[in-house]
Amino acid sequence: MTATTAADTVVTAAGRPVIQPWSVRDFHSDDLDQLISVWQDSRTPGAHPVYSLAEIIDACSNGVAVVAAREGRVVGAAACRIYDGRAWMVLLAQDREWRDQGLGSALLAGMEDRLTSQGIRRISALLPASETRVRAFRNSEYRVEEDLHYFERTIPLQPREREPLSQLGGRLLPHGLWEALAGMQREKALIEQRLILPLARTELAKSLGVTPPRSVVLFGPPGTGKTTFAKAVASRLDWPFVEVFPSRLASDPQGLAGALRQIFLEISRLEHAVVFIDEVEEIAAARTGEASSALQGVTNELLKIIPAFREKEGRLLICATNFIRSLDKAFLRHGRFDYVIPIGPPDLDARRAIWNRYIPPAVSPQIDLEALALASERFSPADIEFAARKASQQALERAVQAPQPVPEEQVLTTHAYLQAIEGTRATVTEPVVKDFLEDIERIARV
Incomplete structure (x- = not known):
């Protein structure tokens, strides 16, 4: 475990060392409540956090984590998880009272010391685009990768x-x-x-x-x-x-x-x-x-x-x-x-769209969808699917039985689909439609 120092030394822009009133040490389990409080205090309003609190706690327990303490109180914290030789920064949080005073840089330095001792040389950090507190990373010579996209999805099942x-x-x-x-x-x-x-x-x-x-x-x-x-x-x-x-x-x-x-x-x-x-x-x-x-x-x-x-x-x-x-x-x-x-x-527009779904792209340009939609009145989506597949099956049989190869557009035509429609019994009869319209008037609640 890295020993606790009485205070950290940082170097100002003028090149003069300044003793800061905090010490950076390893995270202890009894720091957790204070760490969470600092994390909550440090969040940028309106910025969606990249990592959840559960992921931060896991990184503190199973990754590498340090805290900055002053007079026994945690005023800053940093934590990483290590994957395939790379450290991913999960947390860099600072008490509002100590911002812009070198605390972030000190936390990063303390983290890097511990990672170096483990042979880790690459450290990466993901930050929300609206995050404003990035000075610590820039001051510590972290390079900004502009041409990267961050994708995230939460699996909707616990x-x-x-x-x-x-x-x-x-x-x-x-x-x-x-x-x-x-x-x-x-x-x-x-x-x-x-x-x-x-x-x-x-x-x-x-x-x-x-x-x-x-x-x-x-x-x-x-x-x-x-x-x-x-x-x-x-x-x-x-x-x-x-x-x-x-x-x-x-x-x-x-x-x-x-x-x-x-x-x-x-x-x-x-x-x-x-x-x-x-x-x-x-x-x-x-x-x-x-x-x-x-x-x-x-x-x-x-x-x-x-x-x-x-x-x-x-x-x-x-x-x-x-x-x-x-x-x-x-x-x-x-x-x-x-x-x-x-x-x-389905109404006329819906029938047209459903027919288009089941017509092969190779023959679609030559098929009169309007004629099929008009001819299939009272057809349910299942009826249209059946008629479309029926037309395709009959076209396949004709193509195989032909004495010589026949192009698809010559066997699967508008006429072929209309014939399939004629041979398909509509599930929804006129009496059923009449009853349905009455039910809408009497029972529907939308």
Whole structure:
């Protein structure tokens, strides 16, 4: 351990040595509280720290750290972590009272002495662009590298969450799912404004009196992308996605209601999560006046679970249904769900965008997207995908059967796609559209 000196000597710009009223020594564990206080006092307002407090404490405990002390009180500190023969400066903090008096340079000198004794010759430091206290580094002849970019990403999952998330069958979804949603601009805009914005900008939302949503229902005809939207929301928020399958819980020894209660108890261990229940009408159907049944018991349990789920921030429950009329009225009331959002068949612009997604780039310039969008009215995104793949498969068969090679643009044409559309039955029928529009008027809450 490096011995403590009575005071440090620094050299002024005029070349005269000056005895400073502090001593630089090795960090001791009982310095930690004072070190944290100095770190907090030394932070530049508005500057995002490169290293968290946990990383600083780890560097002090497991790296190389020194403090400057005056009359038993810590007035400055520096700490490094060593990786592959290079020291990374994690902390350089000074008490406000002793700034611009050579304390920073003295701390760097003390750090360099200790690193040199360990054979370390390269020292690097990352500072926020808005940091103003860089004189110590310049005075100590640290070189500024102008042509560097600093990238940072925080993995949105605590180590302690990995096991419960794995047990729940949840996962972090890839980035870009929200951007990859073709068309559906009206629905995307609504969900962006009502769900994502308040959850992504929680503090701003609260300051403006907006309560971030905790639970929502997506309803609409089959195949219109409700599951896709739920996954895209999780991807956009960078939260783990957990899907609850009532049909799988039914075989649990403790029964469906007990299994449902247990799975939400496990979800409560996650700091953030988007929880998705598809076809929620299976466990939240309208209760009858008859004697209590097992299914009614499950509905009752779910009605108890949702208010408890809503008490904790950082989680969002998304329930989806094709038959919103069949849900229990108590299930949809205010206080349980913030919004009841319709997800309908894609409109003309959305169908055009979805078609464009499934047409190979080699033939795309010659395909009349407008004609395909017009011909596929009432097609769901899944219907369009099916018709597009059907056209491609038929084109492949024709190309293979041709007596000589045929260019792609001659076998995969607008006509070929229109034929595939004619051979595809739309999932959404006219009566279904009529019922959906009525449900929007009577039930939607946006």
